[in-house]
Amino acid sequence: MSSALWTEAVKAIPNLVVALLTLSLGWFVGNRLTARWDERKKRRELDLVALSVFYEIYGQFFAIWKLWSGARKGLxxxxxxxxxxxGRAAEAEGRLESLLVRIASERDLSDRDCILVGCFRQGFQSLRESIRNNEDLRSRLYTMSGKERLPVRWTGSEAPPYIxxxxxxxxxxxxxxxxxSPATKAESASSTLKKITSNRLEGTWVAEAFTLLDLKSPSWPIKQAAVSKGVSKRPTPVSGEGL
Known part of the structure; x- marks a missing residue:
C-alpha cells in the first residue's frame, strides 16, 4: 500500500512543480504589470499637474499685462x-523656465517642437522686458529685410506678436x-533645453511661429517704415485692444 502511495506521489510531483511555477510566474508578471500601471498612472498625474501649472502661468501673464497696461502712464x-x-513678471517667467526644464527632460521633442516652445518663451519674456523699459507691451522683431529690429506693440487682436x-x-x-516619456537621456534633455532657450529666436520668434504654424495677419510681415529726416523708424501701428 505504501509503495502505491509513493508511486502516486512521485507521479504528482511534475504537476505540483508546474503549478508552483505557474503561480510564481503569475505573481511576478502581475506585480510587474501592477508596478508599470502605477508608474504610468503617477506619471500621468504629474503631467496633469504640469499642465495645470502652465495654465496658471499663462493666466499670470495676462493678469500682469492688464495691470501694467492700466497703470503704466505717468509712472x-x-x-x-x-x-x-x-517682480511679478520675473517670478512668472521663472516658473515658466522651471517648467521648460521639465518639458526638455520628460518629452521626446522634435526640432520643430523645440523651436515653437522656444518661441513661446521669447514671447513671454517680452512682458518683463517691456516693464523694465517702462513701456507698453511690445516685442523687438526683425523687419522683412532681416537687417533691423523694430518695436512692435501687442495692441490689437491682429497684432502679429499677439496672434x-x-x-x-x-x-x-x-x-x-x-x-x-518614462526616461529621457541626460544628453538628449540638455540638447533639447539648449534649443528651447536659444537667444537666436529673440528677434525672429513671431516669424518662426507664423511660418511653422501657418498663421496669417494683414500686419505681417513687418515692413520697414518710411524714414524722413529727423523722424525715427516705427512699425505700422495697429488699432484696437488685444488684452
Missing part, C-alpha cells in the same frame, strides 16, 4: 508699483497634455 522711473509688477503668442500657447499646452 516715475523709480516708482514702487513698477518694481512690484516687474503668435496665442497660437504658441495652445501648441505648448497640447505638448504638455500628451503623456511624458
Amino acid at each position: 516715475p522711473e523709480n516708482d514702487e508699483f513698477r518694481r512690484e509688477v516687474l 503668435a503668442f496665442k497660437a504658441l500657447a495652445a501648441y505648448t499646452a497640447n505638448l504638455l497634455a500628451k503623456s511624458s
Whole structure:
C-alpha cells in the first residue's frame, strides 16, 4: 500500500512543480504589470499637474499685462508699483523656465517642437522686458529685410506678436497634455533645453511661429517704415485692444 502511495506521489510531483511555477510566474508578471500601471498612472498625474501649472502661468501673464497696461502712464522711473509688477513678471517667467526644464527632460521633442516652445518663451519674456523699459507691451522683431529690429506693440487682436503668442500657447499646452516619456537621456534633455532657450529666436520668434504654424495677419510681415529726416523708424501701428 505504501509503495502505491509513493508511486502516486512521485507521479504528482511534475504537476505540483508546474503549478508552483505557474503561480510564481503569475505573481511576478502581475506585480510587474501592477508596478508599470502605477508608474504610468503617477506619471500621468504629474503631467496633469504640469499642465495645470502652465495654465496658471499663462493666466499670470495676462493678469500682469492688464495691470501694467492700466497703470503704466505717468509712472516715475523709480516708482514702487513698477518694481512690484516687474517682480511679478520675473517670478512668472521663472516658473515658466522651471517648467521648460521639465518639458526638455520628460518629452521626446522634435526640432520643430523645440523651436515653437522656444518661441513661446521669447514671447513671454517680452512682458518683463517691456516693464523694465517702462513701456507698453511690445516685442523687438526683425523687419522683412532681416537687417533691423523694430518695436512692435501687442495692441490689437491682429497684432502679429499677439496672434503668435496665442497660437504658441495652445501648441505648448497640447505638448504638455500628451503623456511624458518614462526616461529621457541626460544628453538628449540638455540638447533639447539648449534649443528651447536659444537667444537666436529673440528677434525672429513671431516669424518662426507664423511660418511653422501657418498663421496669417494683414500686419505681417513687418515692413520697414518710411524714414524722413529727423523722424525715427516705427512699425505700422495697429488699432484696437488685444488684452
